[in-house]
Structure formats: C-alpha cells, structure tokens
Amino acid sequence: FSLCSNDDHYKTSTRFSGVDMNAARLLFHKLIQPEHTHISQQVAASLEKNLIPKLTSSLPDVEALRLYLTLPECPLMSDENNFTTLAIPFGAAILNLEKAPLKVLENWWSLLEPPLFLKIVELYKDVVVHLLKLCKMGLPPSDRRILTNFLHTAFRVLEILHRVCLGQVIQYDRFYIHEIQDLIDIRNDYANWFQQQVLGMVSCVGFYLHFGGVFLPCFCFIPLEKSMAVDQAHRQNLSSLFLPVFESVNPCLILMVRRDNIVGDAVEVLRKTKNVDYKKPLKVIFVGEEAVDAGGVRKEFFLLIMRELLDPKYGMFRYYEESRLIWFSDKTFEDSDLFHLIGVVCGLAIYNFTIVDLHFPLALYKKLLNKKPSLDDLKELMPDVGRGLQQLLDYPEDDIEEAFCLNFTITVENFGTTEIKELVPKGADIPVVKQNRQDFVDAYVDYIFNRSVASLYSAFHEGFHKVCGGKVLQLFQPSELQAMVIGNTNYDWKELEKNTEYKGEYWADHPTIKIFWEVFHELPLEKKKQFLLFLTGSDRIPILGMKCLKLVIQPTGGGEDYLPVAHTCFNLLDLPKYTDKETLKSKLIQAIDHYEGFSLV
Incomplete structure (x- = not known):
C-alpha cells in the first residue's frame, strides 16, 4: 500500500504515513469477494489467530503502525459476524498502544480524508449497536459482563477518534449513535449518572452517560x-x-x-x-x-x-x-x-x-463551557483582524518590529473617536518582535473576548447558567450548544416537504401544492434558506433536524395578484391558489425578497 511511485514511502514520520489508503481499500476489496468465501474465511482466521493477537504495545519502528491505519479498510472488519473476533480485539490493541505510538496513529488519523476517517468511526458505532442488541437478548450474567467489557473497548476507541476529530475532520454529530435511545433505558441511566455526578454515589454510575457527551x-x-x-x-x-x-x-x-x-x-x-x-x-x-x-x-x-x-x-x-x-x-x-x-x-x-436568531460567534459557546477562545474564533468574528494576526505569526523574517510597527496596544473606536487600550501593563512601551508575537496575539484575543467585556459577559453567563447550569452542560460540545440555540444547517428539503401539513382545501396532491414544491425544489440553496427565514424567522433548522420543523400551508382568497404571506410564529404560509408555475415562482420570490421581519397572527 506504500506510495511506490516515488520515495515517499521511505519518509514515514509522525506526520506522514506513506500509505496510499485508496490502494489499500481496492486491494482488500479485490481479495475479499462474496463468491470466494474460502479466501475470506482463511483471511479472517489468520487475522483472528495470528496477526491481531501478536500486536504489541510498543513497536520496533514507526512504519509498523501502518497496519493500524490500513486494517479497518478490510471488509471483514465491518462484518458483524466478526465484530467480537476482529473489531474488538483490534480496538483493544489500539488501546494497548503506548503513548508515543498512539499519538503517531492519532496524527495519521487526523490527516485522513473525511470519508476514510468516517469509515473507522462508523465501524465502531456499528459494533456498539450490535453489542447493545446482544445485551437485550437475556444473556447469562457472565456473558453480559463479557459484552460490557467489549462495549467499553468500542466506546474508548470512539473516544480517541472523537479526540482526534476536535480538529474538525468530520462533523461532531457524525459520532451520534441514535440507536442507543431505543436500546437502553436512557432515563434510568441518566438518573444513575446524575446520582454519581452530584451525590458521589460511585456504585450507581450511568455507564452510557459516561460516554454520552460524545455519542448521544x-x-x-x-x-x-x-x-x-x-x-x-x-x-x-x-x-x-x-x-x-x-x-x-x-x-x-x-x-x-x-x-x-x-x-x-x-x-x-x-x-x-x-x-x-x-x-x-x-x-x-x-x-x-x-x-x-x-x-x-x-x-x-x-x-x-x-x-x-x-x-x-x-x-x-x-x-x-x-x-x-x-x-x-x-x-x-x-x-x-x-x-x-x-x-x-x-x-x-x-x-x-x-x-432564537442570535448571531454570536462560536467563542460565546466555548466560554459558556469554560473553554478558551482562540485566534480561529477571532478570525470568525473579525476576519480582517484575524488574517492580519495570522500574517504576523507566519512572517518568516526577523525584522517584525520594523515591518509591522506594533506594540502591545489595541486601537478601538468609541463613539466616532479612537482610543488606545493597553493589552498588558505598560504595553505602549513594549514593541512586538519575533520572540513575543505569540504573546501579543494571545493578549489581543484575550482582550476582545474576555477583558474588554468581562462584567457584561459575566451577567450573561450567570443568566444562562441559571437555566442550563449543571452536570449535563458539561456533556456538550461548543458547536452542539450553538446548534441548540440557533439551529443547524443540516438541510433535508424532501423531509421538509414530507412533514408539511395542509389546511382547508389544500392537500399534498392539490395542483397549487404540487407546483409549489416543484418551484421550491428548483430554487438555489440561498433562496431556500431565505424562504425558511421568511416563514420561520430563522434560516436554520432545529438540532433535531427537518423532521421537527412542521410547516403549514393554507389557501387564501384574493386571487393570483396577491403575494404569499408568512405567519412566522406558527410556521404558517398563506398561499393564494396560483394556477401556473411561473406566477407562483414570481410571487414567492417577490415575497421572500421583500421580507424584512416577521408578521404575527
């Protein structure tokens, strides 16, 4: 699987595996064919009895870690019949790695293409679901203990993958295992977890809630x-x-x-x-x-x-x-x-x-979860300033003081006038040079997100935590908390149509409704988002997805010269009985484009 077209495979390092993952996948799929079951059985037996049991915590060379990268591409690993004989022992081998080789493997995982990384995540999510289904079959206590240990292994592998994913390899919600809600008593597990967290009752640990902040x-x-x-x-x-x-x-x-x-x-x-x-x-x-x-x-x-x-x-x-x-x-x-x-x-x-339509940057939700905002957060809020600070950090020469002419101060606008604020004591006397430029950037970020607004944010923080404070909040990721407040952008427009309700003489196959959905699905994404804003007051959807966004369409009198009217508080659309597609499209776009606020029933 090495990159044999050049010498790159000889340059394996902590940041470079030298493996062609696409070649690995193709080779495994050529080897494991449904019509050649005897080959599959031999490979599975070899992996189970000879290869995986011999994996050790320390490795002779970094190149030996390539096996950990490529083996999940083998189709046999994804076969539920092999979960307990291959996937779980392989996961245990990953967990058994010493700190240094595990860190290298994490680095390699972080550099994978998202579909390849997702494949490993999906593998161990499937393992969890399979094991939970087995647990519901009324097994003897000894077998349940074994399955519980297997579950712990699968969850811990997923935890490592999630830690890698903090660099945004894939979206946080791709780690959700929705089936858990149907396979365990979440309410009972939550109560046990709550007792352990709040009352210190160690004997009542909620097993699944221990991992819940990632996978539920x-x-x-x-x-x-x-x-x-x-x-x-x-x-x-x-x-x-x-x-x-x-x-x-x-x-x-x-x-x-x-x-x-x-x-x-x-x-x-x-x-x-x-x-x-x-x-x-x-x-x-x-x-x-x-x-x-x-x-x-x-x-x-x-x-x-x-x-x-x-x-x-x-x-x-x-x-x-x-x-x-x-x-x-x-x-x-x-x-x-x-x-x-x-x-x-x-x-x-x-x-x-x-x-709620509240356009704060992700930094707010980081602060609510006691995580420090970073330069990336400043880039989101103030792109120009963020780019400038990044250029300062990336500047290769030593003449930073002459090239940038900066000191540890910041210029802010105050009702039409400018004001100089020191980022550190006597900051005006401290020039920014190569040795302290990171300190300058850190102080700049700290001033914008913390020092300059400390008392105001403190009041906001106290109000928010009055409602949402507690142990459960610790389970959230910043982006997940943000999605709870302002929604997300995981659009499924067919699901929106499927969940829409109709009043009066309208129904799913009414001629006006049919041309309405034809027009809607042909709109570009930005216009669809504008329609959501027009009808619901937000261009984002609930964190639970489109299935929880119920639209209602009802007929209205007045003829085809009238525009559609949105009643935002009830997600209700008054739609005149248009008879042709072009008229409906023209009137709908006109209504969307002229939307400035929301109308109330």
Missing part, C-alpha cells in the same frame, strides 16, 4: 431534566394533599408579559423565579389575550424579546459587518440586568427547543 445527542438529556422538574412539582403537590403547609406548585414556568413592556416584564418575572423552575416547560401568556400556548405563543415571545433586546437603541452589542456576527459592546450604557436576561432567554430557548 446532548439534547436527549434536556427532556429528562425537564421531566425531573415536572415530577418534583407533582410530588410536592401530592404531598400538599396530606400536608397542607406545602404550597401548590405549577409544573410549568409561567411567564406573563405585556406586549408593550415585554423586556421590563420579563426582567421582573424572571428575577423572582426560583432556579428549579427554569427547568420546567415554559408557558407564555400575553396580558389581555386568550391564546393558549401550544408553542406558537412561546415562539412569538422569543422572537419579540430578542428583536427588542438586539435593537441598536440599547447599544448592548456591536455588529461586525464583515462576519455579520455580534459581540458584547464594551461601550453600552445598559446595566447588567439586560445581559442577564439575554442569558436566561438563551437558556430557556434551549430547554424549550426554540431557535
């Missing part, structure tokens, strides 16, 4: 926390029947606000709310209105309050034109209560599976 979508645990809060309220109410000293407890968090004072009322109500109540299902009541909150009123509340809080009149956030993202403004005159409120609102949005 973390949003699976939020309904469990909500359920626990509701159960606690019901238990307290039951106790009050026999012990009248207890007050009746509402199993929901009730938020009663006036439309014309939505921010002030929300601040007042949430200030009085007990921490335990934040984890209950949210019900919103607009004063003077009779609407029952079946989800639409709650979504309307989030849309209205976020639009109000992000209004430039408050000056709470700075908008970065190049990235179209926002960050805390260190020049706001607002007190910390409003930043605390936004933190609470973000937390409530997560707990109630409601997307």
